Amino acid sequence: xxxxxxxxxxxxxxxxxxxxxxxxxxxxxxxxxxxxxxxxxxxxxxxxxxxxxxxxxxxxxxxxxxxxxxxxxxxxxxxxxxxxxxxxxxxxxxxxxxxxxxxxxxxxxxxxxxxxxxxxxxxxxxxxxxxxxxxxxxxxxxxxxxxxxxxxxxxxxxxxxxxxxxxxxxxxxxxxxxxxxxxxxxxxxxxxxxxxxxxxxxxxxxxxxxxxxxxxxxxxxxxxxxxxxxxxxxxxxxxxxxxxxxxxxxxxxxxxxxxxxxxxxxxxxxxxxxxxxxxxxxxxxxxxxxxxxxxxxxxxxxxxxxxxxxxxxxxxxxxxxxxxxxxxxxxxx
Numbered sequence: 001x002x003x004x005x006x007x008x009x010x011x012x013x014x015x016x017x018x019x020x021x022x023x024x025x026x027x028x029x030x031x032x033x034x035x036x037x038x039x040x041x042x043x044x045x046x047x048x049x050x051x052x053x054x055x056x057x058x059x060x061x062x063x064x065x066x067x068x069x070x071x072x073x074x075x076x077x078x079x080x081x082x083x084x085x086x087x088x089x090x091x092x093x094x095x096x097x098x099x100x101x102x103x104x105x106x107x108x109x110x111x112x113x114x115x116x117x118x119x120x121x122x123x124x125x126x127x128x129x130x131x132x133x134x135x136x137x138x139x140x141x142x143x144x145x146x147x148x149x150x151x152x153x154x155x156x157x158x159x160x161x162x163x164x165x166x167x168x169x170x171x172x173x174x175x176x177x178x179x180x181x182x183x184x185x186x187x188x189x190x191x192x193x194x195x196x197x198x199x200x201x202x203x204x205x206x207x208x209x210x211x212x213x214x215x216x217x218x219x220x221x222x223x224x225x226x227x228x229x230x231x232x233x234x235x236x237x238x239x240x241x242x243x244x245x246x247x248x249x250x251x252x253x254x255x256x257x258x259x260x261x262x263x264x265x266x267x268x269x270x271x272x273x274x275x276x277x278x279x280x281x282x283x284x285x286x287x288x289x290x291x292x293x294x295x296x297x298x299x300x301x302x303x304x305x306x307x308x309x310x311x312x313x314x315x316x317x318x319x320x321x322x323x324x325x326x327x328x329x330x331x332x333x
Contacts, residue, residue, distance in 0.1 A: 222246025
């Protein structure tokens, strides 16, 4: 019997093409899905999520917008719904809405603080306190004021007592000089019985310092302010009324290019704030006083469009000005 001759199988050199095509197809599908997820529209996603949640018997998780018709807001309460017109775009690219004169009175009444006779009396009392403190400081520190070592400035909301650091501290030190203690003790005696908050600020020139105790001018200015605060506390001022901050060389009053300018920049600022000692931040006190002063004006009639109140601008104080025997007038009604 004849045997069948065995033939070798033909080698297929293109067998790799099919799995390679499958791999490329899977990779293409993967990157398409990744791109679709990365560019997902949040609005469509929320709509789809709400639709799926509702279909499976749950409540929608997104907040339904309030649809309200055109109506007059009475009383300016925060519970009154806002007017949303159909077709209005909402989002970063939406145009600024036009001013509706019917809503301005309600908005203005919510932005302003309530006015009362008690608030007006507090403003007047704070003004009288600042005037009295300024008069006492001017009389007590008159010799140093005349020599230009201390400058007293009176603003509508606080009093600034600028003391040259050369009469308080040795160079590169935060330890008070003996004569400086006498001067600050006189200042503390005036402030001891007053309820006003006191903020102490330390400033230096731009000459760098690098010691183990003061790695930079920030530490030096903060240490000097802290020394003054500790002395005030030792002299009987309540610690809750005191605050301190060190600005280093970053808030100069004069140009540091000259020796005279650097001498002016080495200073300690003692700021006596208006109102009570509950707040020791002059910016907070200024905003609060501005709001109370704006409320003291006569309120417009109901239904009359309100013009937004511009912020109160304090008069600029020249850098070289100082208060001697007289103090600038207090805030005007």
